[in-house]
Amino acid sequence: MVYRAHVLISGSPQCIDLGAREVKATLLEELAALGLANEVQVMEVSTLGHDEQGPELVIYPEGTQYVDLTADDMRLIVAEHLLKGRPVEKLTYQEPPSEPLPPPSAKEVRVVLDNIGKIDPENIDDYIALDGYIALGEVLSTMAPDDVIAEMKKSGLRGRGGAGFPTWLKWTFARRAESEQKFVICNADEGDPGAFMNRRVLEGDPHAVLEGMAIAAYAIGAQQGYIYVRAEYPIAIKILRTAINQAREYGLLGKNIFESGFDFDIEIRMGAGAFVCGEETALMQSIEGKRGMPLTRPPYPANSGLWGDSTNINNVETLANVPKILRRGAEWFASMGTEKSKGTKTFAIAGKVARTGLIEVPLGMTIREIVYDIGGGVLNGKKFKAVQTGGPMGGCIPEKYLDLPVDYESLAGVGSMMGSGGFVVMDEDTCMVDIARFFMEFTQDESCGKCVPCRVGTRRMLEILERICAGEGKPGDIETLEGLATYIQDGSLCGLGQGAPNPVLSTLKYFRDEYEAHIYDKKCPAKVCKGLIEFTIDPEACIGCTRCARNCPVNAISGKPKETHVIDPEVCIRCGICAQVCPVDAVHVE
Amino acid sequence: MNVTPPGELVTELQPEIREKIDAILVENLGKPGATMLVLTLVQETVGYISPPMQSYLAEQLDVPLSHLYGVLTFYSSFRTSPIGRHKVSVCLGTACYVRNGPTLLEKLKQVLGVEVNETTADNRFTLEICRCVGACSQAPVVMIDDDIAGRVDPSKIGRILRKYK
């Protein structure tokens, strides 16, 4: 059936809370009442991006976005827009007036994210309608496994899970390995706290990942696949379950796929909140039902992986690229990106940037283009300080490298790394010592404890950083941190320990003056570290509205209504809520 | 302080919980790596894995209790006792941390009158912290059960909590 118009309605939990189900029901009723049910297709998608202004929907072909909808609004939209073709201006999405943003950047290139928002992830027909599973069909009927690997080699695709290992080479190792059975694993643990690219792909285009896994399995000779998803992603798990069932029903998973004699099936396994399980050997230990502690490599998973059998493990985004490469050709893929880093990469832009969200750009774009042209610059016109890439094992890149191209080698060259694609922008109000402390707290907490340098060393580094932030830093602390960093890097088995000191080392390299200000001058230049700041209320500015006193969690603020309020520094815990709620900016930090 | 101990320890396995566990076991017993799989599913459906549940599971899975306990305590999202009716989890991932997550946490402690990992006296909310729920563009984020609330203004948190009874 050919539809005249398509309505995508967001079924995100927030939109549902705000009444998306009622809005959808009214929409369907109205369409039926006006005899439009066969002309307008209604699809529910995981999110459309403005959840907090939901319920939200988009009408194609125009691409009109409507937000903040009620059932009554739907009657109007059906009668005006869908029947008469006149968009209802007053209900359309408007960019928030407080943050004027340039129009969406033309610099993005969507490959992995292309289908997201266009298809209903819980309907396999939508994926098939956009050429889904064609690549798998062609691979199985016309290509030998070695041809598939050769095509992957030509494409130049490298792993998107962090290390950037060439995908074709990994597949070759697994293909050559002698093993009774072989496995393909999709790493959907996405543990980097500040990144959510994989989540969007799983929730928006799950079949691309399944198809990529099936192609990988065919190339290496595996019959069983596992997707290891973190438990924090319940929606992704639900959508994947549906997708796997639908693919089985269509014979795209299971026995004798496309009558080719190739058997392959996929199971979901859930993580349970251990960051280290994103590391491949730990992940396999976890699937086996053990504590997720990394193993020494070699042997590599290709030779001895899950239950000792040959295993190929790839990241979600790596796998989602695979069907596209085989359908559109390796040349097309290799035409994007740089000499050594081909294709596109998704990034989760977050932190102090005007437009946060998920983007996809050709590799090699500069940090400046990403932050300013796509991200709309630093939030509230503040000054850019650094961007953190690579997650807890990555580093902070300062302003002087704004024109650095974002590719695997360039990022590593300045002491950071690509990681999975976290891209957290920091402004003048971010304290770099505090950020280093934050990451060390994270890695210290997540260290599995197997290697002593990682287990004890990260704790010692954290203690020193905590002291510095509390205003109790001593001369020699910086040198001790540097010494410990070397021990931990050299003495740890897996990437967690080897990378744990990176946030400290990179901030020491580029922001040493901030450390020195904390230690020697007992000052936190960004006015963040609680031991080094004090909140006061400006008596000239205070209007005595009592808001700060009512919001103070520890009752440190006294004062009568309409009179100047005072903060008791002895009681104050420096949480900053008073400064946030003050309507006249009378709370100062020193 | 208005804090209750995290649920009363039940020494015997309640029949309705055993039923839920058995349903999971029937589906998954014998699958490779069943221990982890079953634990994640029990955590997902029951919400916690108490000592009697652990003994029962170890017996059924035919693994030493010490092994099961070792696995259980390695992963932070397994719980050994029930929590309040709703889980309020403040994200302190990188994006949320730089965008006011810590202030939000302080405010929640104040509103709920509990510290992290404690449950309110009426057993309505348990306050937790987590690291990144994959909604970083909406930082700061708080997750209430499986719902995500984004761009939370600390002074308006009470409104968000209201609908969770």
Ligand SMILES: Cc1cc2nc3c(=O)[nH]c(=O)nc-3n(C[C@H](O)[C@H](O)[C@H](O)COP(=O)(O)O)c2cc1C
């Ligand atoms: C501590 C640690 C955490 C990791 N977390 C992830 C993760 O969350 N997702 C991921 O895909 N890879 C992660 N990796 C990388 C994996 O070990 C592995 O390199 C990757 O899954 C390989 O897939 P790729 O070749 O497609 O990149 C992590 C590595 C380390 C050392």
Ligand code: FES
């Ligand atoms: S950092 Fe909070 S949702 Fe990602």
